[in-house]
Amino acid sequence: MALVGRSGVLAAGMVAIMILLPQKSRQDSMLEGISTGKTRVLDLSYAISDKLVAWPGDEKWFEAKVNATVEKNGYFTRSFWMLEHYGTHLDAPAHFPPGKTTVDQIPVKQFFGPAVVLDVRAEGAKDADYQLPAARVEEWEKRHGRIREGAIVLLRTGWASRWPDAQKYRNQDAQGNMHFPGFSMEAAKLLIERKASGLGCDTMSIDYGASSDFAVHHLALGAGLYHLENLADLSELPEAGAFLVVAPIKLEGGSGGPVRVFALLP
Numbered sequence: 001m002a003l004v005g006r007s008g009v010l011a012a013g014m015v016a017i018m019i020l021l022p023q024k025s026r027q028d029s030m031l032e033g034i035s036t037g038k039t040r041v042l043d044l045s046y047a048i049s050d051k052l053v054a055w056p057g058d059e060k061w062f063e064a065k066v067n068a069t070v071e072k073n074g075y076f077t078r079s080f081w082m083l084e085h086y087g088t089h090l091d092a093p094a095h096f097p098p099g100k101t102t103v104d105q106i107p108v109k110q111f112f113g114p115a116v117v118l119d120v121r122a123e124g125a126k127d128a129d130y131q132l133p134a135a136r137v138e139e140w141e142k143r144h145g146r147i148r149e150g151a152i153v154l155l156r157t158g159w160a161s162r163w164p165d166a167q168k169y170r171n172q173d174a175q176g177n178m179h180f181p182g183f184s185m186e187a188a189k190l191l192i193e194r195k196a197s198g199l200g201c202d203t204m205s206i207d208y209g210a211s212s213d214f215a216v217h218h219l220a221l222g223a224g225l226y227h228l229e230n231l232a233d234l235s236e237l238p239e240a241g242a243f244l245v246v247a248p249i250k251l252e253g254g255s256g257g258p259v260r261v262f263a264l265l266p
């Protein structure tokens with residue numbers, strides 16, 4: 001009996017190791033595969049220039065000046081000026097609620113996490129005011145399992161295909177109101193409960209374009225999540241299985257700033 005018992009424990013231990021190993025070795029080989037090219041890395045950020053789509057009403061968004069040239073000085077440098085919320089950028093929690101974390105204070109562990117991709121391209125094509133309901137998050141969980149703590153949740157609206165055409169991307173009506181899909185309050189509440197690290201989208205805002213109160217901004221930033229906005233084309237990301245590396249500028253006291261976002265593909 002004792003022998004059977006012991007081997008039973010041993011067997012259970014082996015099963016546990018076999019369950020744990022694939023996950024660990026998958027992540028290890030994902031990282032090792034970057035340099036060999038086995039792991040594909042997508043850059044989800046737009047290159048910064050003065051040609052990007054700015055928020056309506058912003059008069060100046062980016063300027064670069066040449067300070068030194070190889071011909072004159074023997075080396076090349078520029079200086080630049082830009083809005084914190086321009087191009088592919090991160091909203092720090094301090095962007096809306098007072099007293100919250102600025103971009104330089106966000107804990108670094110929040111910048112690494114599995115990507116949860118919620119695909120609403122079909123819904124967005126039919127209704128530009130679409131707001132992702134919580135039920136769509138639950139549907140994702142039925143297919144891929146419960147969203148893990150530290151996940152980074154991306155809304156794939158397909159709006160990146162309109163970039164950098166400001167008129168199509170902002171999609172403003174005669175009154176100047178913008179129209180593009182976003183997260184609903186209920187979905188944001190659920191993702192806060194799941195302890196997601198951040199929310200991202202391939203549009204100008206986490207809130208749907210016609211929002212005037214930025215309710216999801218207040219809620220999610222208030223709960224300590226960050227936002228990634230104007231992400232580049234998300235079409236190559238799987239709904240589950242990619243891993244994100246989020247690298248914002250470390251600007252002291254910043255409300256946000258330009259961000260480089262990399263997706264490691266399984």
Ligand SMILES: [Zn+2]
Nearest residue numbers: 091206227229
């Ligand atoms: Zn924002």
